[in-house]
Amino acid sequence: MAKVTARTPVIKLRGLKKRFGIGDAENYALNGIDLTIKKGEFVAIMGPSGCGKTTLLNIIGLLDRAYFGDYELEGKPVDSISRRRQALIRSKQIGFIFQNFNLVHRLTILENVALPLTYSGIAKTKRLIMASEILKNFHLNEREYYMPYQLSGGQTQRVAIARALVNQPSIILADEPTGNLDSRTSHVIMEELAELHKNGNTIIMVTHNPSLTTYATRVITMLDGKINTDSTGKVKTIKTRRKTKTRTRKSIKKTAKKIIAKANRKKGYALVTR
Amino acid sequence: MRSLLANHIQNARQALQSNRARSILTMLGVTIGVASVTAILALGGGASKIVDNQINTLGGNIVVIRPGQALNVFSNITQPQTSQGYATSTLTESDVDKLRDLDHVNAVAPLMILGGTIKANEMAPTDSKVLATTSTFADISDLKLREGQFLGEDIAENAAVVGQQLSVNIFGSESSIGRTMTIRGKQFVIVGVLKMINNPINFNSIDFDNAAIINFETGKVLNDNVSQIQQINIRADSVKKLPSIVKSAEKTLQNNHNGERDFSVLVGKEISQPTSQLFYSIAGVTAAIAAISLFVGGIGIMNIMLVTVAERTHEIGIRKSLGASNRDIMYQFLIESLAISIGGGIVGYLAGYVVAFIISEFLAFGPAVNWQIAVSAVVISIIMGTLFGLYPAIRAARKDPIDSLNRHE
Numbered sequence: 001m002a003k004v005t006a007r008t009p010v011i012k013l014r015g016l017k018k019r020f021g022i023g024d025a026e027n028y029a030l031n032g033i034d035l036t037i038k039k040g041e042f043v044a045i046m047g048p049s050g051c052g053k054t055t056l057l058n059i060i061g062l063l064d065r066a067y068f069g070d071y072e073l074e075g076k077p078v079d080s081i082s083r084r085r086q087a088l089i090r091s092k093q094i095g096f097i098f099q100n101f102n103l104v105h106r107l108t109i110l111e112n113v114a115l116p117l118t119y120s121g122i123a124k125t126k127r128l129i130m131a132s133e134i135l136k137n138f139h140l141n142e143r144e145y146y147m148p149y150q151l152s153g154g155q156t157q158r159v160a161i162a163r164a165l166v167n168q169p170s171i172i173l174a175d176e177p178t179g180n181l182d183s184r185t186s187h188v189i190m191e192e193l194a195e196l197h198k199n200g201n202t203i204i205m206v207t208h209n210p211s212l213t214t215y216a217t218r219v220i221t222m223l224d225g226k227i228n229t230d231s232t233g234k235v236k237t238i239k240t241r242r243k244t245k246t247r248t249r250k251s252i253k254k255t256a257k258k259i260i261a262k263a264n265r266k267k268g269y270a271l272v273t274r
Numbered sequence: 275m276r277s278l279l280a281n282h283i284q285n286a287r288q289a290l291q292s293n294r295a296r297s298i299l300t301m302l303g304v305t306i307g308v309a310s311v312t313a314i315l316a317l318g319g320g321a322s323k324i325v326d327n328q329i330n331t332l333g334g335n336i337v338v339i340r341p342g343q344a345l346n347v348f349s350n351i352t353q354p355q356t357s358q359g360y361a362t363s364t365l366t367e368s369d370v371d372k373l374r375d376l377d378h379v380n381a382v383a384p385l386m387i388l389g390g391t392i393k394a395n396e397m398a399p400t401d402s403k404v405l406a407t408t409s410t411f412a413d414i415s416d417l418k419l420r421e422g423q424f425l426g427e428d429i430a431e432n433a434a435v436v437g438q439q440l441s442v443n444i445f446g447s448e449s450s451i452g453r454t455m456t457i458r459g460k461q462f463v464i465v466g467v468l469k470m471i472n473n474p475i476n477f478n479s480i481d482f483d484n485a486a487i488i489n490f491e492t493g494k495v496l497n498d499n500v501s502q503i504q505q506i507n508i509r510a511d512s513v514k515k516l517p518s519i520v521k522s523a524e525k526t527l528q529n530n531h532n533g534e535r536d537f538s539v540l541v542g543k544e545i546s547q548p549t550s551q552l553f554y555s556i557a558g559v560t561a562a563i564a565a566i567s568l569f570v571g572g573i574g575i576m577n578i579m580l581v582t583v584a585e586r587t588h589e590i591g592i593r594k595s596l597g598a599s600n601r602d603i604m605y606q607f608l609i610e611s612l613a614i615s616i617g618g619g620i621v622g623y624l625a626g627y628v629v630a631f632i633i634s635e636f637l638a639f640g641p642a643v644n645w646q647i648a649v650s651a652v653v654i655s656i657i658m659g660t661l662f663g664l665y666p667a668i669r670a671a672r673k674d675p676i677d678s679l680n681r682h683e
Contacts, residue, residue: 063595063675084599091597102592102679106292119597123277163596 008075010171010202011037011060016069018055018225029055030067031225039170042197043204044216052225053206054175060204061094061173062086091119095164095172099179101156103148103163110135110144113163120167134162138192154185161192172196174205178212190215278602279609286610289582290617297614300578303571304618304658305625308651310564312626314557315650317633319642325477329545335380336414337508337519338477338540339373339527341365364536365503372526373508378515383411385478385505386493392486394444394455402440403485404457405478406493414507415478422451422466424487431492434462438470439483457486458496473638477545478505516541568654571618572662579611579666583673590670591678604671611663612656619655623648 018030029052037043045053058064059071062078071078073089081089095116096102103112110131117127135141138158148156157177164172174193178186186209194215197203205216213219219231290297329336341364367384374382386406392398411417412424424435434455441450441464450464468482476482494501510519520539527537538544583590590603598606630641 058676061595063679084601087594087597087599087602090595096595098679102588102595104589104592106288115593116596118278118281119593119599119602121277124280127277167597 008039009036009072010039010041010074011035011204012070012072012075013060014070016056016059016067016071018052018059018064018067028225030059033069033225033227035220035227035230037202037204039202040197040200041202042194042215042217043202044213044219045204045206045222046208046210046213046219047222047228049208051222053222056222057173057175057204057206060171061096062090087119091116092167093169093171095167095169097157097160097164097172097174097177099176101148101160101180103156103159105148108145108147109140109151109159112148112159113166116163116167131162131166134166135159138162153181154188157181157185157189158192161189165196170202172201172203174203176206176208178207178209183211186212279605282606282609283613285606286613289586289610290613293582296578297617300571300574300614301618301621303567303574304615304655305571305622307564307568307571307658308619308622308654309626309629310560310567311654312623312647312651313630313633313641314560314564315647316627316630316641316643317637317639318557319644319647320630320634320637320639323642324473324639325545328473328476329542331416334542335510335513335516336477336541336545337510337516337523338545339365339369339506339508339523340538340540341504342536342538363502363504364531364534365506366530367501367503369527369530369537370503370506372530373506373523376519376522376526378511378519380509380511381410381414382509383408383414383507384490384501384503385411385480385507386490386497386502387480387504388458388493388496388502390458390496392440392444392455392457394450394453395446396444398440398444398486399484401481401484402443403480404493404496405480405485405487406490406496407487408490411487411507414509415476417482418469418471420467420469421449422464424466425489429465429489430463431489432460432462433465433489435466435468435487436464437468437481437483437485440486441467443484455486457488460492460496462486462488478507568658571615572658575611575614575658576662576666578614579607579663580669582610583607583666583670586670587673587678587681590673591675591681594673594675595679600671603673604667607667607670608660608663611666612659615655615659615663616652619651619658622655623651626651 013033013035016030016033016035017028020027020029029050031052033052033056045056047053055064059067062073065083073081078086090096103109104115107115110128113135114127114131117130122130132141132144135144138161140155140158140162143151143155148159151159157180161177164174172193177193178189181189190212193203193205197215197217203216205212207213219229221228221230365384370382370384373379384407388404388406390404392402392404405411407425409424409426412419417424419435420438422435423429425433434457436444436450436455438448441448444450444455445453448467450467453464454461455464456462468487471482473482488496490501508519508523510516520541523539527539528535531537593603593606627641627643634640
């Protein structure tokens with residue numbers, strides 16, 4: 001893979017289209033997306049339900065291959081990467097955080113966190129040690145041998161974040177990470193993500209909650225499979241993010257609310273938090 | 275890769291343990307199949323071993339000629355040929371004479387097995403056989419007499435030697451020298467009674483305890499003057515000469531049969547293929563049970579694996595999103611089906627021996643214990659697990675990660 005510098009676009013999408021159905025039922029979930037995301041950005045993607053946010057995230061995360069257009073990951077066209085290699089990239093470079101946590105129910109917390117390491121070829125003892133270490137960072141070390149159903153929503157999502165980070169991925173994809181959590185827990189989780197961003201990770205987060213966009217350095221709103229607004233293409237450093245927090249929080253919140261209200265009026269969409 | 279394999283094995287163990295009853299029931303199909311196969315092989319091995327031992331006891335210098343081409347080992351099990359075929363034997367008296375003239379041949383004895391009722395005070399059981407042969411037969415097959423003498427040239431043509439059990443069956447006594455019996459209505463005088471050998475499985479395919487032995491010429495008369503030779507036994511000077519005798523016997527017989535190769539010259543292990551009717555009836559039934567239960571067991575594995583894949587679709591989605599490749603997912607489910615089949619196979623192997631030991635209580639031989647049978651059980655299990663687990667595993671591997679993630683448990 002090409003050498004990545006701070007200015008290198010980690011993700012580059014050109015004319016990205018994703019179609020569902022054929023004939024009369026044909027519908028474009030993504031209809032010509034051009035997007036460049038640089039290393040170290042914290043991107044929040046917003047928009048009404050069905051506008052293609054999750055589809056975009058799935059394509060970026062190499063889970064969805066059936067699309068038109070160009071996608072370059074760290075300078076390399078994804079088309080030219082074999083399926084097996086893509087799986088390896090998912091395991092080593094990409095960390096997924098889902099709204100509904102997606103832990104394997106019959107595995108313990110520790111085993112769940114160690115799961116991505118299994119596919120990177122790390123030996124059992126080592127991967128359990130690594131998983132245990134990361135759980136310690138999330139103050140969950142006392143619950144290592146709990147089953148997922150024995151934890152609260154916030155704890156479960158922290159386990160899911162720990163799992164996403166255990167391989168030290170450079171890109172973190174979060175699909176409505178706080179969708180199932182109360183506002184207090186949501187902010188705790190967002191602080192965790194902000195901390196990761198501070199450490200230089202690229203974070204792409206889909207959310208319906210405008211108040212969470214304040215943690216992001218860039219906010220993209222989508223409508224009908226297209227990018228509607230893009231707050232900035234500039235990479236903000238961590239220091240500036242803290243300073244500009246209040247200003248951006250207000251302006252972004254306002255813009256996002258406007259867009260969503262407009263879309264709801266126009267299309268009859270309901271803003272549903274999944 | 276090794277850590278991944280260990281992980282798959284651990285996963286399979288966890289998955290099977292979490293559905294213990296289901297896993298055990300699925301294993302049962304394989305267990306019954308493998309147990310049947312093990313029992314067949316163990317008993318077959320036991321029967322062969324007995325004949326092997328006999329040949330070795332006789333000095334290992336025996337050549338046996340049978341009509342028709344010898345079948346391979348597999349056809350021997352699936353299509354057993356009994357010594358009394360319905361077709362006319364291809365071996366003739368002139369064959370016997372010519373074989374007698376070969377170098378290094380010590381003795382030759384033709385075997386002609388006849389049907390027919392043996393009757394004296396009582397009627398003999400229907401499985402009693404009449405063997406027409408020459409005086410050399412006793413030597414070659416090492417038959418020992420309890421009393422009296424064996425057939426010979428100086429003995430009357432209506433003389434007969436009977437097995438001890440037959441003597442008891444028809445005369446009510448083990449001592450029957452001088453008494454008369456009828457075979458196919460013709461009278462015979464008993465001149466000798468054989469020692470009890472209690473060995474119905476032997477390379478002559480005759481239970482000598484239950485047989486009457488008469489002169490070859492007399493047997494021919496009973497058979498409308500047609501000789502119907504089912505087997506020719508040859509004893510060589512020494513074991514070393516066996517290969518040369520086999521070669522010359524083949525050549526001689528082929529010349530005698532106008533170039534037709536309608537006979538088999540067998541030595542050593544070739545002779546010891548089990549020929550007992552009893553063994554084949556058991557083997558036939560068990561082979562059918564084995565085949566059916568292996569197939570049904572296999573379908574059971576496939577069915578359960580398809581259910582497992584459907585139940586764990588969400589997990590497949592999670593694993594794929596965390597970096598599992600299609601191959602990883604395929605191996606995970608394939609190893610799970612292999613765990614079922616190998617587990618069932620091991621239990622089946624042990625159960626097969628239990629069954630074989632129980633059956634052997636009613637037979638004259640015990641089951642053979644050797645590594646080949648253990649390997650066969652494991653190989654059958656592996657083949658079953660792979661064959662019937664492959665389709666569900668491929669289905670699991672091909673699942674779309676996004677669809678799978680959206681499928682909630």
